[in-house]
Amino acid sequence: MNLVDKQLVQRRMNRRILKSRIMRQLFFLATAFGIVVLAVLLYRIFSEGIAYLDWEFLTSFASRFPEESGIKAAIAGSLWLMVVTAPISLILGVGTAIYLEEYARENKFTRFIRMNISNLAGVPSVVFGLLGLTVFVRLMEMGRSVMAGGLTMSLLILPIIVVAAQEAIRSIPKDQYEASYAMGATKWQTVRRVVLPAAIPGILTGGILALSRAIGETAPLLMIGALSFVAYLPENIWSSFTVLPIQIFNWTGRPQEEFHLVASAGIIILLLALLLMNSIAVLIRNKFSKRY
Amino acid sequence: MATATKTQQISIFNTNEPDKGKTKTIYSIENFNLWYGTDQALYEVQMEIPENKVTAIIGPSGCGKSTFIKSLNRMVELVPSVKMSGSIEYKEKDIFSPKYKVEDLRTDVGMVFQNPNPFPKSIYENVVYGPKTHGIKKKSILNEIVEKSLRGAALWDEVKDRLNENAFGLSGGQQQRLCIARCLAIEPDVILMDEPTSALDPISTTKIEELVQTLKKDYSIAIVTHNMQQAARISDKTAFFLNGEVIEYNNTDKLFSNPDDKRTEDYITGRFG
Amino acid sequence: MAVNVKELMNEKKTNRSVLAVTEKAAPVFFMVCAIVSILTTIGIVLTLLIETITFFSRVSFIDFVTGTTWWPFGENASYGILPLISGTLLITVVAMIVAIPIGLASAIYLSEFASEKVRKVVKPILEVLAGIPTIVYGFFALTFVTPLLQTFISDLPIFNALSPGIIVGVMIIPMIASLSEDAMSSVPNSIKEGALATGSTRLEVALKVVVPAALSGIIASFVLGISRAIGETMIVSVAAGSTPKLTADVTESIQTMTGYIVQVTLGDASYGSTTYYSIYAVGMTLFIFTLLMNLLSQYISRRFKEDY
Numbered sequence: 001m002n003l004v005d006k007q008l009v010q011r012r013m014n015r016r017i018l019k020s021r022i023m024r025q026l027f028f029l030a031t032a033f034g035i036v037v038l039a040v041l042l043y044r045i046f047s048e049g050i051a052y053l054d055w056e057f058l059t060s061f062a063s064r065f066p067e068e069s070g071i072k073a074a075i076a077g078s079l080w081l082m083v084v085t086a087p088i089s090l091i092l093g094v095g096t097a098i099y100l101e102e103y104a105r106e107n108k109f110t111r112f113i114r115m116n117i118s119n120l121a122g123v124p125s126v127v128f129g130l131l132g133l134t135v136f137v138r139l140m141e142m143g144r145s146v147m148a149g150g151l152t153m154s155l156l157i158l159p160i161i162v163v164a165a166q167e168a169i170r171s172i173p174k175d176q177y178e179a180s181y182a183m184g185a186t187k188w189q190t191v192r193r194v195v196l197p198a199a200i201p202g203i204l205t206g207g208i209l210a211l212s213r214a215i216g217e218t219a220p221l222l223m224i225g226a227l228s229f230v231a232y233l234p235e236n237i238w239s240s241f242t243v244l245p246i247q248i249f250n251w252t253g254r255p256q257e258e259f260h261l262v263a264s265a266g267i268i269i270l271l272l273a274l275l276l277m278n279s280i281a282v283l284i285r286n287k288f289s290k291r292y
Numbered sequence: 293m294a295t296a297t298k299t300q301q302i303s304i305f306n307t308n309e310p311d312k313g314k315t316k317t318i319y320s321i322e323n324f325n326l327w328y329g330t331d332q333a334l335y336e337v338q339m340e341i342p343e344n345k346v347t348a349i350i351g352p353s354g355c356g357k358s359t360f361i362k363s364l365n366r367m368v369e370l371v372p373s374v375k376m377s378g379s380i381e382y383k384e385k386d387i388f389s390p391k392y393k394v395e396d397l398r399t400d401v402g403m404v405f406q407n408p409n410p411f412p413k414s415i416y417e418n419v420v421y422g423p424k425t426h427g428i429k430k431k432s433i434l435n436e437i438v439e440k441s442l443r444g445a446a447l448w449d450e451v452k453d454r455l456n457e458n459a460f461g462l463s464g465g466q467q468q469r470l471c472i473a474r475c476l477a478i479e480p481d482v483i484l485m486d487e488p489t490s491a492l493d494p495i496s497t498t499k500i501e502e503l504v505q506t507l508k509k510d511y512s513i514a515i516v517t518h519n520m521q522q523a524a525r526i527s528d529k530t531a532f533f534l535n536g537e538v539i540e541y542n543n544t545d546k547l548f549s550n551p552d553d554k555r556t557e558d559y560i561t562g563r564f565g
Numbered sequence: 566m567a568v569n570v571k572e573l574m575n576e577k578k579t580n581r582s583v584l585a586v587t588e589k590a591a592p593v594f595f596m597v598c599a600i601v602s603i604l605t606t607i608g609i610v611l612t613l614l615i616e617t618i619t620f621f622s623r624v625s626f627i628d629f630v631t632g633t634t635w636w637p638f639g640e641n642a643s644y645g646i647l648p649l650i651s652g653t654l655l656i657t658v659v660a661m662i663v664a665i666p667i668g669l670a671s672a673i674y675l676s677e678f679a680s681e682k683v684r685k686v687v688k689p690i691l692e693v694l695a696g697i698p699t700i701v702y703g704f705f706a707l708t709f710v711t712p713l714l715q716t717f718i719s720d721l722p723i724f725n726a727l728s729p730g731i732i733v734g735v736m737i738i739p740m741i742a743s744l745s746e747d748a749m750s751s752v753p754n755s756i757k758e759g760a761l762a763t764g765s766t767r768l769e770v771a772l773k774v775v776v777p778a779a780l781s782g783i784i785a786s787f788v789l790g791i792s793r794a795i796g797e798t799m800i801v802s803v804a805a806g807s808t809p810k811l812t813a814d815v816t817e818s819i820q821t822m823t824g825y826i827v828q829v830t831l832g833d834a835s836y837g838s839t840t841y842y843s844i845y846a847v848g849m850t851l852f853i854f855t856l857l858m859n860l861l862s863q864y865i866s867r868r869f870k871e872d873y
Contacts, residue, residue: 003437004479006399009426013396013764020768024678030670031679031687034738038694041705095598103592104599113599116606122789122859123852124796126823127609130848133830134612155605162602186584188591216698219798219823223830245700245799252704252803260708267701274696367762372681399764409755412778422763425773471759478763 045271049264057265061231062247066258069251071266073230077146077241078215078273080234084150085157085214090207092154093161097203100162101169102191121159128156129223137224144225147237152220157210164206168199201288208281212274218245244270315342318482318512319364324378326359328371333359335537337378341529346504346513348527348544350520352564356536357516358406361484364514365401366394382482399426401482402475407491408467410459410474415451418459418470422478437477445473446503465496472503483507485515489522501526520560524548532556613852616845623839629846635809635825637840644843646850648809652726652819653854656801657794659730659815660737664790667734668741669783675742676749677757677771688743695739703803706732711804724806724818732804733797737790744789748782749775781869785862792858796851798823822851 052066060070096117104110132152142148172195180190221243229250230242244266251263319341326334334356341347341364349357362368363380366387380387387397410418419438420428428434438455442448447469451462459470468488475483485504489497504513504526517523523530524544531541532553540547540556551557558564621629624644632645671691675684711728715721752775760770776783806818807828820828826844834840 002479003433003440004423004426004428004477006479009399009478010396012427013393013399016766016769017393017395020766023768024674027670027674027678030667031674031742033667034671034694034735034742035687035690037735038690038697040709041697041701044705044709045701092598092601095595096602099592099595099599103595113603117602118863119856119859120602120606122792122796122855123609124798124823124855126796126798126826127613127848127852127855129830130826130845131605131609131612134616135608138836155601158602158605186588188588189584191591212696216696216700218698218700219802219827222827225830245698248700248704249799249803252700252707260704263704267704270698270701274698278693278696365762367758370758370761395764395766397764398762403762405755405759405762407755409753409759411756411759411774421760421773422765425763425765425769474759474763 042271045264045267048261049266049268052262052265053268058269062229062242062250066256066262069259069262071244071247071269073233074242074244074247074266075269076233077226077230078243080146080237080239080241081150081153081214081221081243082211084146084237085153086207086211088151089154089157089161089210089214090203093158093207093210094165094203096158096162097165097169098191098195101166102187102195117159117162121163125156125217125219126223128152129220131155132220132224142238144227144240145238146234146241148224149221149226149241149243150237152224153214153217156217156220157214160210160213161203161207164210165199165203168202168206169195171202172198201284205281205285208277208284212277212281215243215273215277216245216270218249221246222249244273315345317341318343318383319514320381320384322379322381324363324380325376326356326363326368327373327375329373333536334363335535337538339531339538339541341512341514343512344508344510345528346508346515346526348523348530349514349516349533350518350523350530350559351533352559353518355533357533358486359536360533361486361514361516364482364484365398365403367398367403369394399478400480401484402478402480404468404471404475404483404485404488406487408464408471410462410467410470412458412460414456415459415462415470416455419473419477422474426478441473441477442470444476444507445469446499446506447473463496465492465499468492468496468500469503472500472507476507480511482512482514485513487516487518490518497522520548532559534559609852613845613849616842617849620839620842620846623842624846633811635820637829637843642839644839644846646822646847648811649820649822649825649847650850651811651813652805652809652824653795653821653851655726655813655815655819656730656733656797656805656821657791659727660734660794660797661787661791663731663734664737664741664794665787668738668786668790669745671738671742672745672749672783673771673776676746677767677775691739691742694735695743697736699736699797699799700803702732702736703729703800706800706804718816721816722806722818724804724808725816726805726819727815729800729804730815733794733800736797736800737793740793741786741790744786745779745783748779748786751782752778781866785866788858788862788865792855792862795858796823796855798827802827822847822854826851 057070058075059072060068061073063069100110100113104113129152132148136142136148136151137144176194176198177190180194185193226246227240227242230240234241248263248266248270251259251266317340319339321337321339324334324337325332337360349361351357359368363376364382368374376388382397382401385392411421413421416438419441420434423434423437428437439448442451447466450466459467462470489500492500501522504515507513515527527544529542530544530547532539532547534555540551540553542552547556548560551560629644629646631647632643633647634643634645635648636643675687679687706728710732711721711723711725714728721727756774756778757770760774765773801821801824805821805824807820807824808818809820809825810817812819825847829840829844
């Protein structure tokens with residue numbers, strides 16, 4: 001006796017296949033949605049901002065008049081911020097990753113560090129801003145300086161760098177270690193001469209991506225009091241400063257329509273900077289991706 | 293390339309009776325070639341697979357036997373770069389004809405894979421997956437299907453008290469029999485088996501082999517195996533594949549006792565492979 | 566002249582003591598690095614805790630958690646956080662209505678339908694979408710999405726919850742899509758083949774086998790998305806307004822917890838004023854919300870993980 005009515009199954013099949021095809025199109029449209037939004041966003045910003053984008057825009061300070069406004073101070077501030085953030089976050093992040101991957105024993109303390117890092121990655125950036133404002137700006141009396149901003153940003157992107165560096169270290173084949181130990185090398189010698197050189201492309205890729213996050217981040221720096229109207233360049237890490245996203249935020253908040261166009265021009269510069277950093281990261285990744 | 297004939301459909305559904313007289317052909321394969329990208333994996337395969345018999349496909353690894361069996365239900369097309377020529381007819385219908393839907397083909401032709409691949413669902417849900425997907429909603433019928441299929445796969449007595457437990461809790465051999473039950477649940481005409489015992493222990497292997505013997509009463513079975521003893525034990529006909537070609541296709545007794553081709557003899561006597 | 570390698574190595578060994586020191590110092594240094602991350606967490610918790618305690622020495626805790634008016638200025642200041650929470654939830658709900666269906670559909674498309682070629686093009690584009698700074702999204706919400714919405718909803722104010730909500734959703738799409746796709750791709754191919762071999766259509770394989778098998782990862786991605794929406798700052802600061810309001814109407818101007826914190830730090834709330842301390846109480850609330858969401862997400866993906 002047949003429990004399955006084959007003719008019925010066959011009759012239903014057409015409808016099921018049709019349903020599958022229609023849903024496939026819907027899923028495709030959903031995927032396209034994100035891409036369309038991205039395209040519209042880029043088109044809007046480039047078509048509005050391009051007119052304000054000239055040499056003067058890059059070399060002028062902020063101004064009360066839209067046509068005289070520039071982003072010289074913001075670019076300088078963002079670069080200064082990187083001077084502080086890049087070394088601190090890379091040293092701390094890579095150090096943490098080496099500790100976790102090479103030295104840490106599998107115990108409660110290590111698990112706690114791991115859990116802590118994955119939770120830090122989910123803490124909203126404003127909370128880091130509160131930390132920076134309280135500890136660096138007030139408690140350590142750094143004021144509204146590049147240093148305070150850079151330290152805050154370093155802590156913010158630390159989890160990203162740790163995870164990237166961990167992955168880079170983990171991807172090194174075990175035989176590389178064995179080869180080094182078999183020649184009588186110590187642990188530290190192996191880490192310094194085998195692990196780090198092999199992991200550096202991965203670390204750099206992850207590090208650049210993390211720094212590009214820091215370049216685009218606004219809220220924590222707003223909170224530690226990076227200024228939005230700076231008519232001078234920072235002289236050292238104790239100077240007050242502004243950065244690109246804050247300058248853009250400031251222009252966005254102005255009621256005059258012209259300032260929105262200036263903001264678009266600023267966004268173009270910000271996006272180009274991010275594009276540049278991401279391209280470098282991808283180049284490094286591709287150049288070194290197939291070594292083992 | 294032959295096209296599908298409409299008149300054939302009616303006869304599909306009443307062929308469960310074992311044929312007493314001469315054997316009917318269920319699959320006929322003609323001049324079948326297959327490429328993965330630019331690498332040719334099958335060359336001019338010419339074969340007829342009989343109904344209600346066990347057909348074994350043997351050969352060394354990489355000889356194309358797995359590719360061949362996966363062509364029979366077009367699973368091979370999941371590899372994006374695959375290209376084919378020649379024809380495969382299932383019940384005298386060209387399986388590559390645009391009119392013949394691949395889902396229909398796979399409803400009629402079940403498959404058991406090399407590694408047990410139950411769904412991460414309960415035993416019950418695994419068995420009713422096919423019937424439910426094909427539109428059978430009635431609980432009483434589903435229950436009946438579950439019992440019948442699990443009995444058919446010789447698994448019922450072991451799992452009847454824990455049908456709602458996750459299938460991943462079963463042993464490898466039980467999982468494989470569950471996959472056979474899942475395949476029986478939609479009452480296919482053909483069961484394709486792609487090295488179904490290669491991941492199993494000897495005891496489970498014996499159980500599956502016994503099962504194949506019982507199943508051939510109702511189903512046509514094609515089984516890929518790299519275990520020659522297994523082929524000799526359970527099959528009626530055996531095809532020997534080498535480097536993508538069918539070297540010899542014969543009754544199993546004949547092929548193992550008195551092969552026509554020197555290469556077959558070399559292989560079954562263990563000179564290579 | 567032959568080089569005596571052994572001799573050279575022995576010479577080097579006279580520096581053994583230096584080597585021994587670095588050998589011991591290295592793990593200590595790396596451990597200190599690792600401890601910085603713990604100090605950061607301690608710093609965050611202590612900062613929030615101490616200043617929040619000061620805040621609650623001036624404002625009653627009960628009023629804070631049950632009050633329906635948030636008016637932190639002047640004589641008649643009132644610190645009821647519910648309007649800020651409702652504003653945050655409003656943004657989150659709108660964002661999730663956008664991000665969950667589109668993110669999940671994209672994940673299903675990429676994992677179960679798209680060819681390798683399409684995947685190779687689309688995934689980097691989604692990464693770009695994820696890498697756009699939030700201030701850019703905020704600008705886009707204010708100057709493009711809001712005017713666009715105003716053509717459909719004529720009395721929509723410039724600042725409203727709808728427009729930034731949608732854009733927060735857009736921002737989260739890549740995250741949900743990529744995490745869900747990871748979860749679905751980790752469902753073994755053999756299981757998908759098993760379903761296809763019973764004559765299932767692609768859609769049936771996706772919805773009846775792959776999505777259920779990957780459900781824990783998918784739900785975890787939703788929860789993480791919610792956490793991200795709650796903590797999102799710049800988009801709402803720019804486009805949602807700064808009028809804390811207990812409302813469920815997305816066309817009104819509202820304020821979120823993050824938006825309030827930014828507003829106060831931008832203004833000149835004097836150090837030591839109750840308004841100044843209030844940002845820590847709000848920050849603490851925000852921190853607890855997101856921490857719970859993150860822990861929940863980790864719990865779901867760990868607890869219900871299928872081991873294949």
